[in-house]
Every structure is written in structure tokens, then in C-alpha cells.
Amino acid sequence: MPCEHTQNQLHGYLDGELDPASAASFEKHLESCPDCKQTLAAEEALHQSIQKANLYERAPESLRKSLLGSSQQLPAVRAFPAPRALAWQWLAAAAVFLLAAVFGWQQLQKPRGASEAQLMAVSLVDAHLRSLQPGHLTDVESTDQHTVKPWFDGRIDFAPPVHDFVGDGFPLLGGRLDVAGGRTVAALVYGRRKHIINVFVEKSASENYWKGAGESQGYHWLAWQQNGFSVCAVSDVAPADLAELQKLFAAQ
């Protein structure tokens, strides 16, 4: 008989939709339930392969152009009679402007702090995605913190905190330089089960005071301040895993 948690909580946990208390209690349950453990592993593998397969299909340029109402770009084979097509075209152009206006207005309404955090997160999630492309993950590949830490000497103007947490289930895989928000940052790469976690580190400054947590394109991020560094962990693991990694960092 399948475990009732499998039906109820597993997917909420997988999608990072459980509140921290339920997530913690589910993790506890996970330790003693091979059924859930197996299903979770299978679901994570599925999620990974969907993300890797890059199934997202962006709007083609032709659609963008015809929505902007440029008459030369309107497809010749529209099934509309000519006079209506013209009216339709104007309507579409007006629609685009109106929608752009309202969405733009909506963006402006967001609190400034929130949108900056969002921008930072989007930029780091992009960096995370780039790192997952073949050959991009590490500049220095080593599980030894005493190899990774000195590698940053002379490459950036600060010494990032580098620790291996293999005993806690977060093995250090290496490090690399990355760029976020136009600045060079240190990226430490950790494994978590079969997932990759990028931990971005930069010297704290007013323009990069990373803080908070959230989700972008299906990836979770968790940012915090520590000893004058801005740190942000990005991965497709559950938020609870990122929180655990934060605790390990803070304990150093």
C-alpha cells in the first residue's frame, strides 16, 4: 500500500510549496520511508530530465512582429477578409501597447527592494543555468577546499569562504569565476544527491546586499549575509536543502 505522504506531501515538498514546518516533518518521515524516498528520487530525476531537455518554446519572431502590427510582416495566409484584417491589425497593435503599458505600470508598482532582489536572483539563476552547460561547471575541479580556496587568489580581490561539507551531504565539487550584475563573483560548486548547487559569493556592498529567498524558472535561491560577504545559493533542490547549506556555512 503506498504511503499516504506519497500522495499528499511529496509533490509539495518537491516543488518547494510546503511551509518550513511541514517540509521539516516530511524530511523526517523520509528517513524512515523507503517508499517515499524512492518516489522522490524518481520525481527528481524526471524533473532533471525535463529541465535538461529544454522544452520551453519561445514565441517566434514572426508572432512578435505581427503583433506589433507591421503591415509588411503580416503573414499572407491569414484567414481573414482584407478589410477586417486591417481593423484587426490596428486592434492588435493597440492591444500590444495597452498590455505593455499596464504590465510596465505593474512592474513600477512593485516595491523597489523586491524588484532588485528579483533582478539579482534572475541574474544568478542565469549564471547557474550557464554553469550546467557542458564544460562550464568548474574552473578548478577539486573536492579539496585547500586547492579551491587558493585558486581564487589573484583572480578576485577577496578570499571567499570555502569549506567542504561532504560529511553533511554537500560535497564540494570545485569553484569558478562568474559574472553577476556586471561584477565578477566567486562561484563554489556543491553536490547534493544528484543535484548541483552553485553558491555565489561577493563582498557585501550596498548594490549587492543579497538577502531573501525565492524561485525563478523552477530554481530556488536563498541569499544571506555573512562576515561581510553576500552569499547566494541557487539550485533545483528543495528550499530546505538550501537552508541546511546556509546553516553549515554560518557555522564555519
Add this chain to the structure above:
Amino acid sequence: MPHLDAAFNLARWLLRNRTDAEDVTQDAVVRAFRAFGTYRSGNARAWLLQIVRNTCFTWLRQNRMAAEFMEFDETTMPQESENPETLALAGSDREQLTRALEELPESFREMLVLRELEGCSYKEIAEITLRPIGTVMSGLARARRQLRTALSNPAPKEARRAV
């Protein structure tokens, strides 16, 4: 224009065809403009996607009869690809996943596309698909189980349309 990719992607997966998705997305944007009076400040992406979804289902209802007589298989048609490199990388995985996802029932497919591709929260999916959040969670669970089953026993290509 904001959220146009999101609108197109949802339409493409609901209709399983890029050309139709292009027409329907265009139609949906015009509808969004007409229905502008019903927009209350809130999640603009969810609001637009809800309109795209409705437009897709209307289109599917109107065209389903006709589509059943169309014998060709659009996955074998050359598809415009945004990035040949990603195709080469993912290779067969991508093709297999595309087919398995396209074969899922619409209600499962839309939840998976919104969650896995669009990164929507359960709350947003509930808003877009007009379902309670609990139904979204259990629906996703069933959708993923079915997708995993389909991937572990891929149906022969010929049998595809018969399902």
C-alpha cells in the same frame, strides 16, 4: 511585449503545434485587450495565461473534429528550433519527453507545462486553470506518475494517434 513567450509556450503545448499556437496566441492577446476591463491588479502573467488557456480550449473544441482526420505526425515535421545546440545536446531525450508530454491528457499536460516549464507556483496554476490548490497538487502528482510511466514504456510511434 511581456509574457508573450509564456503565452506562446502554453499554447504550443496545449495545441501540440507551433503554427496553431502562433495563431491562437495572437487571438488570445487581442482577447486580453478586449477583456481588459476584467483585469484587476494582480498577477498579470496568470491573467494572460488564463485567457490563453481558454482560447486554446475553444480552438481545440472547434478543431478537434477536423484534426482527427489529419493523419500526419507533427513531431516528424521540421520544427523551428530556438537553439540547435540544445537540440544536439538533449537529442533523443528531448524527443522522447516531447512525445510523452504531448500524449498526456490536456489537464495533466497544462499543469506540468505551467509548473515545470513556466515555473508557476501552485497558487498561480490554481488561478490560471480555475482549480483549487489541493487539486493542483494531486493533479501534478498524477500527471508526473503518468509521465514517468509513459517514459518507461514508450509507445510505438504508429500507435500514437490511436490513443
